[in-house]
Amino acid sequence: xxxxxxxxxxxxxxxxxMARDPSVVFLGEDIAAAGGVFKATVGLLDRFGPTRVRDTxxxxxxxxxxxxxxxxxxxxxxxxxxxxxxxxxxxxIIANQIAKTRYMTNGQVTMPLVIRTANGAGSRFGAQxxxxxxxxxxxxxxxxxxxxxxxxxxxxxxxxxxxxxxxxLFFEHKSLYATKGPxxxxxxxxxxxxxxxxxxxxxxxxxxxxxMVPKALAAADRLAEQHGVxxxxxxxRSLVPLDTQTILREVARTGRLVTVEExxxxxxxxAEIASIASQELFYDLDGPILRVTxxxxxxxxxxxxxxxxxxxxxxxxxxxxxxxx
Amino acid sequence: xxxxHSRMASPPDVPIDPATRLALYRKMMEVRALEKRAYDLxxxxxxxxTSHLALGQEAIxxxxxxxxxxxxxxxxxxxxxxxxxxxxxxMTGVLGELMGRECGLMAxxxxxxxxxxxxxxxxGSYAIVGAxxxxxxxxxxxxxxxGTEQAAVCFFGDGTTNIGxxxxxxxxxxxxxxxxxxxxxxxxxMEYTPIGAVTAVEHPAADRASAYGxxxxxxxxxxxxxxxxxxxxxxxxxxxxxxxxxxxxKTYRHSGHSRADPAKYRPAEEVAAWMRRDPIKLYREKLxxxxxxxxxxxxxxxxxxxxxxxxxxxxxxxxxxxxxxxMTEVWANGDWSWRN
Ligand SMILES: Cc1ncc(C[n+]2csc(CCOP(=O)(O)OP(=O)(O)O)c2C)c(N)n1
Ligand SMILES: [Mg+2]
Numbered sequence: 001x002x003x004x005x006x007x008x009x010x011x012x013x014x015x016x017x018m019a020r021d022p023s024v025v026f027l028g029e030d031i032a033a034a035g036g037v038f039k040a041t042v043g044l045l046d047r048f049g050p051t052r053v054r055d056t057x058x059x060x061x062x063x064x065x066x067x068x069x070x071x072x073x074x075x076x077x078x079x080x081x082x083x084x085x086x087x088x089x090x091x092x093i094i095a096n097q098i099a100k101t102r103y104m105t106n107g108q109v110t111m112p113l114v115i116r117t118a119n120g121a122g123s124r125f126g127a128q129x130x131x132x133x134x135x136x137x138x139x140x141x142x143x144x145x146x147x148x149x150x151x152x153x154x155x156x157x158x159x160x161x162x163x164x165x166x167x168x169l170f171f172e173h174k175s176l177y178a179t180k181g182p183x184x185x186x187x188x189x190x191x192x193x194x195x196x197x198x199x200x201x202x203x204x205x206x207x208x209x210x211x212m213v214p215k216a217l218a219a220a221d222r223l224a225e226q227h228g229v230x231x232x233x234x235x236x237r238s239l240v241p242l243d244t245q246t247i248l249r250e251v252a253r254t255g256r257l258v259t260v261e262e263x264x265x266x267x268x269x270x271a272e273i274a275s276i277a278s279q280e281l282f283y284d285l286d287g288p289i290l291r292v293t294x295x296x297x298x299x300x301x302x303x304x305x306x307x308x309x310x311x312x313x314x315x316x317x318x319x320x321x322x323x324x325x
Numbered sequence: 326x327x328x329x330h331s332r333m334a335s336p337p338d339v340p341i342d343p344a345t346r347l348a349l350y351r352k353m354m355e356v357r358a359l360e361k362r363a364y365d366l367x368x369x370x371x372x373x374x375t376s377h378l379a380l381g382q383e384a385i386x387x388x389x390x391x392x393x394x395x396x397x398x399x400x401x402x403x404x405x406x407x408x409x410x411x412x413x414x415x416m417t418g419v420l421g422e423l424m425g426r427e428c429g430l431m432a433x434x435x436x437x438x439x440x441x442x443x444x445x446x447x448x449g450s451y452a453i454v455g456a457x458x459x460x461x462x463x464x465x466x467x468x469x470x471x472g473t474e475q476a477a478v479c480f481f482g483d484g485t486t487n488i489g490x491x492x493x494x495x496x497x498x499x500x501x502x503x504x505x506x507x508x509x510x511x512x513x514x515m516e517y518t519p520i521g522a523v524t525a526v527e528h529p530a531a532d533r534a535s536a537y538g539x540x541x542x543x544x545x546x547x548x549x550x551x552x553x554x555x556x557x558x559x560x561x562x563x564x565x566x567x568x569x570x571x572x573x574x575k576t577y578r579h580s581g582h583s584r585a586d587p588a589k590y591r592p593a594e595e596v597a598a599w600m601r602r603d604p605i606k607l608y609r610e611k612l613x614x615x616x617x618x619x620x621x622x623x624x625x626x627x628x629x630x631x632x633x634x635x636x637x638x639x640x641x642x643x644x645x646x647x648x649x650x651x652m653t654e655v656w657a658n659g660d661w662s663w664r665n
Contacts, residue, residue: 034517034590057487057523058454058515086453089488124374124425126436128452266663297661300651301436302425303373308648 001182009151009183010040010116010172013158014078016187018048021076024162027054027063028080037082038118038177060090064115068098071113076162084119084133084171091136098167099142114161114168119147120211120262121294121310122175126301132262132294134209135269137169138239144192145239147171149213151181153237156190164192173210193241197250201230204256204320207247207273209236212260212311219260219316227321239269244276251277255286258320260311265296290323292316341550343617345391349549350612351625352387353605356407358633359416363406363423363437367584371641372423376437379407381547381579384604385510386411388552389478392560398448398468398477400461403438404510405450408480414442416636421643428643432650448477455490457481458507462498465505465563476563477505478556484515486529495537495571504563506556507571510546512578517590530573539571546574547604550611577602 004012018024026044028036032055035042045053056063060081067077081087087094094115101109121130137145144166148154154172161168198213199220208216213235220231232250236242251257257277259270274289292311300306341349360378367376379386382404390411393399401408410419414430422429423437430442438452448464451457461479468475485491486509498505509530513520526532531541544555552574559570577599581588588596612622655661 029515030517037516037585055518055523058484059487059489061489089453089455124436126374126438126452128438129375295652295661296663297652297655300434301374301439302429302433302646304425304645304648305433305651308651 004151004183006151006179007040007177009154013155017162024076025052026078064090064093067113071111076112078114081117083129084117095140099140111167112165116170118174119171120173127298130299144168147210152183155188159189160192175211193238195243195246196235199233201232203229205232205250205254206258207234208260216260218313252284258290261293265293348391352390353383354629356383358629375583377404377583382576384549385546385574389556392556398464400457401480403452409440409447412445412447414445417639421640426643427646433646455488458494462494465503474564476560480508483511483520483529498569499537502568505569506559509573516582534571542572544574546576547602
């Protein structure tokens with residue numbers, strides 16, 4: 001196992017796939033010469049050259065549109081949208097064009113592309129550079145949605161996303177870029193649509209995504225040490241396809257479900273999981289399903305305000321205890 | 326210096342009156358002092374998040390700040406401390422916002438990239454590239470509709486000329502003859518990438534003007550008097566119902582794109598050449614040549630230095646916002662609730 005940062009795992013994953021398959025190309029704003037604004041793509045230009053690693057103008061519609069056209073005609077583009085908030089600028093191409101073309105053409109067109117983007121809060125960037133937007137993508141039929149929490153998952157899920165014949169939105173979390181973790185040596189490919197059980201407990205299943213995963217783990221430790229409540233923690237990893245088998249198995253075993261979501265409340269991915277659990281596990285549940293989310297407000301910039309609204313370890317512990325004690 | 330009545334557009338050979346010249350110098354100094362202080366406060370970890378400074382680009386905002394009418398509208402980008410300040414927002418309000426304090430223009434809710442002061446006509450700083458060009462056109466439409474002879478001024482960078490919203494807004498404003506002045510601050514870089522590497526034409530704004538029936542206007546953005554004159558003529562044109570203008574102001578930022586950027590991608594000679602063309606240094610020399618007393622200039626400098634010190638202390642003394650305000654002003658009734 002090599003120890004990599006989440007940031008370096010991004011470049012490692014893209015390099016692994018570009019080295020393997022000459023049809024993989026990479027484009028985005030400031031991704032080549034500058035190595036990305038988060039320095040997550042350093043070295044790719046030097047290694048693969050300017051025909052495969054291309055800086056674009058500030059033209060999100062053009063760059064995502066070009067990725068689509070290239071994907072329709074034999075390439076496997078990885079396109080970067082610098083901050084997930086900017087997905088809104090090219091949402092027509094993503095939601096109306098990329099997502100629907102295979103279906104509308106009755107399978108004539110295949111769309112093997114990956115859109116990777118920096119998502120999430122914690123950097124005090126304010127309301128237009130901090131959102132967690134996996135849910136936007138999750139609502140559109142035809143898009144796959146992945147959000148890794150560890151360097152190993154960045155590599156494994158990116159490789160799986162690039163090799164997948166369908167369009168994948170790949171949400172990297174800004175506040176995880178500096179975190180470190182082991183990544184398997186050699187070629188590493190994971191599977192889309194598989195959740196991971198990270199910790200086993202008997203009292204409650206906490207389901208989390210991306211930057212909420214380490215917080216859920218810390219909350220589980222605290223619940224065990226200070227309150228005698230043992231929690232299973234599941235990292236969802238992939239929202240579409242969704243590994244309901246793993247999630248429902250753990251919820252059935254513990255009888256309780258808590259989702260921890262960074263997104264604002266309404267229609268968060270946890271609501272979908274809660275709805276599936278209540279429908280399919282009604283008689284296994286020992287209590288109401290709980291969702292810990294950011295309240296339904298835009299994100300404030302000041303550090304104490306941002307910390308106040310984003311789910312914290314303390315809040316996860318408190319809400320779990322309130323609901324289940 | 327803002328007055329309810331627009332200044333007459335002065336032909337290029339008519340000298341700018343002495344009071345206005347000192348006002349231009351003062352506004353540039355205010356921006357410089359504020360931005361330097363913002364930088365220092367970052368190093369002291371009193372400002373978090375990000376920030377995009379206008380060091381080196383002061384002349385553009387300052388000239389418009391002096392030329393605009395009090396009730397005109399400003400729309401700017403994440404690099405908008407300058408454009409907000411020159412409309413009359415307080416230094417304490419700006420620094421307080423950057424520091425996430427209660428005294429901030431938006432009490433810490435918006436942060437550096439979203440400075441807004443509606444009472445001063447500063448209608449917001451927009452952090453999604455291109456978004457505010459159509460929005461500025463809309464404010465101009467409103468002024469046209471209400472018959473107020475107000476103008477909207479929209480500041481943005483060279484990189485912004487490559488996004489669709491730029492082209493849509495220009496055509497829209499031209500077709501509707503809207504009283505809006507689009508000001509492209511061409512600092513030669515879109516973030517870390519030289520603008521020439523990603524743009525089909527040499528002059529990213531001016532070379533596109535003719536596509537929308539507009540005159541190409543290229544101005545030395547480090548010459549505050551040249552900027553002031555073009556501000557006057559374009560604002561007068563807007564008020565007279567002659568429609569939008571597009572200005573390309575050539576300039577250069579002294580620091581990186583944002584706090585995270587040491588700007589190593591810029592050639593040293595290029596940086597040195599532009600540092601010699603520092604707009605404030607140039608104007609100081611020019612004022613002295615024109616016979617302005619050194620004492621008058623130093624007085625402005627001392628007064629601005631005192632003002633920024635005072636503002637810094639006031640912002641430091643201000644408390645952090647109450648956490649409860651995170652849950653206010655989602656709706657017009659001040660509330661955030663979405664269910665009963
Ligand atoms: C739609 C969108 N794409 C990308 C970005 C990221 N971004 C922020 S500033 C910037 C460069 C803007 O360059 P320019 O317009 O020249 O303005 P400058 O920063 O030089 O003042 C980029 C790419 C953004 N904020 N919005
Ligand atoms: Mg620029």
